[in-house]
Amino acid sequence: MTEKIALTPKTHTAPPARFSHGVRKGNILQVAxxxxxxxxxxxxxxxIAGPAxxxxxxxxxxxxxxxxxEGGASWDDVMMIRVYLTDVDHFAEMNEIYDTYFAEQNLxxxxxxxxTVYVGLxxxxLIEIDALAVLD
Known part of the structure; x- marks a missing residue:
């Protein structure tokens, strides 16, 4: 059986509750x-990075x-991204930022x-993002 490995990058503090920032088991990596x-x-x-x-x-x-x-993955390994926004009016702006970001990643x-879903945070x-990656 493959071991489950908790992932905490040096840039992150400990989570505020009992969960991991990311978990890798075999070739699957889930980012919280x-x-x-x-x-x-x-x-x-x-x-927080800023108000905008x-x-x-x-x-x-x-x-x-x-x-x-931290888990040995890249954006090319990501199969699914979930974006959580607090305001429906931010959808178009977020899409523009998102598209520009990924255009610059040379995938x-x-x-x-x-x-994309709308939630309270x-x-x-204003935004939360999680991702699921599958590595070769």
């Missing part, structure tokens, strides 16, 4: 929902990528599937 926290700085409280959707989306994608990297595989957070 990531938000726009800036990289952890010892002795300092966590801070653009800043938060880019930092959230960077946080997902950090977990993928060699087709884009992943994606679902803690104060100040």
């Amino acid at each position: 929902g990531q938000v726009a926290f800036l990289p952890a700085e010892e002795g300092k409280p966590r801070r 959707l653009r800043e938060q989306t880019l930092q959230t994608l960077a946080n997902v990528k950090a977990v993928l990297d 060699t595989q087709p884009p992943s599937a994606r679902t 803690p104060a100040g957070h």
Whole structure:
């Protein structure tokens, strides 16, 4: 039986509850929902990237990528992305930011599937993203 490995990048603090930022078992890697926290700085409280959707989306994608990297995966390995937005009016702007981000990633595989849903998030957070990757 393949061992389940918890993934916590150096840029992340410990989760606020009993879960892992990411988990890899065999060739499957699940990234937990990531938000726009800036990289952890010892002795300092966590801070959100900024109040704007653009800043938060880019930092959230960077946080997902950090977990993928920690587990030996890349965006090319991602099969499914789920985006959680707090405001329906942010959908078009998020799509523009998302498309530009992935156009700059030089992917060699087709884009992943994606679902976008609207939710409530803690104060100040506009977006959360999780991902599922399958490695060769």
